[in-house]
Amino acid sequence: METNQQAVESNGMSIAIRLRQRALGTLANIYYSGKYLSILSVATILTAWFLVSYYGLANPIFLPAPESVIKTFWQVATVGYQGSTLLEHIGTSLYRILVAFLLACIVGIPLGVLMGTSRSAHRIFNPIIEFYRPLPPLGLYTLLVMWLGIGESSKLALLFLSGLPGIIIATIQAVTDINPNYIRAAKSLGAGRWALIREVYLPGSGPTILTGMRISLGFIYTVLVAAEIVAATAGIGWMIWDSAKFLLSDVVIMGLIVLGLTGMMMDQILKIFGKIFMPWTRIKRS
Known part of the structure; x- marks a missing residue:
């Protein structure tokens, strides 16, 4: 009886340890994935801007293409x-x-x-x-x-x-x-x-x-x-x-x-x- 009880307690402790490790791993994954959410949001905006200008969905007078803005940046920075x-x-x-x-x-x-x-x-x-x-x-x-x-x-x-x-x-x-x-x-x-x-x-x-x-x-x-x-x-x-x-x-x-x-x-x-x-x-x- 004592052996069975010890086995049950040991099994319960191992399950608790695994659950704790899984929870810590989940939190770590959320933290490290969260670091890239900002990069993903910026990349999404830039991609949408590029696609809108590439397919001509907006008048370039009001929304120029990204490459045009980059070219202007270089021109203003140098000239x-x-x-x-x-x-x-x-x-x-x-x-x-x-x-x-x-x-x-x-x-x-x-x-x-x-x-x-x-x-x-x-x-x-x-x-x-x-x-x-x-x-x-x-x-x-x-x-x-x-x-x-x-x-x-x-x-x-x-x-x-x-x-x-x-x-x-x-x-x-x-x-x-x-x-x-x-x-x-x-x-x-x-x-x-x-x-x-x-x-x-x-x-x-x-x-x-x-x-x-x-x-x-x-x-x-x-x-x-x-x-x-x-x-x-x-x-x-x-x-x-x-x-x-x-x-x-x-x-x-x-x-x-x-x-x-x-x-x-x-x-x-x-x-x-x-x-x-x-x-x-x-x-x-x-």
Whole structure:
């Protein structure tokens, strides 16, 4: 009887081990197959684009063939568009994006912390932010041009204002979500206001602030074309706007692809920044 019982238990354990191994193998297969889903989706879009252009299902004026866009990319990169090469257009736009984004972070993060920790500050600044946040960029840009002129100042101001609310709102939410027990524990150890901000609020709210920074950067990219349509002579947004007036759809699509790729690159840099300076937390994939 004992031998039979031991055999049954051993058989049950072996079945459990095999089931566990099978489950782990299934999870591994899902993980490794998931790595290629992004590549598959991009390949599907490119294949559909090629087939539509190859069989003439779309007017080439509005949807040029992929090889036409590649040829335009090479031409703009080597010869240039309207007197500036592709690198010069990218450099001009990235300069505007980075300056506006850094200014939005420098102003937005401290202001968000202040509004999240002080009810008086929240009541003072929140109506202003909530008022201008839904304003359309072009409507706001007309006023900025009247105030600051048609130079770089109005462009940077528009990009700055478009990226500021996202950082402020994310910072306020991050600060208010801090566990009150951490704050009470720090106060019991004699931490003052600045020590609380430095040791409790900023470390605890870092991941959410980083998410707000990524969203803010996306808003700035969204408004770039609007910022570069007035009195600009270079920039990816201006190139897209200028080429659209002449129905140069290959240049438009090429410019949009460049904007998308540079935006993805900037977002990855922010993720790496978070992993380096906030190693105590993990940033969810998105």
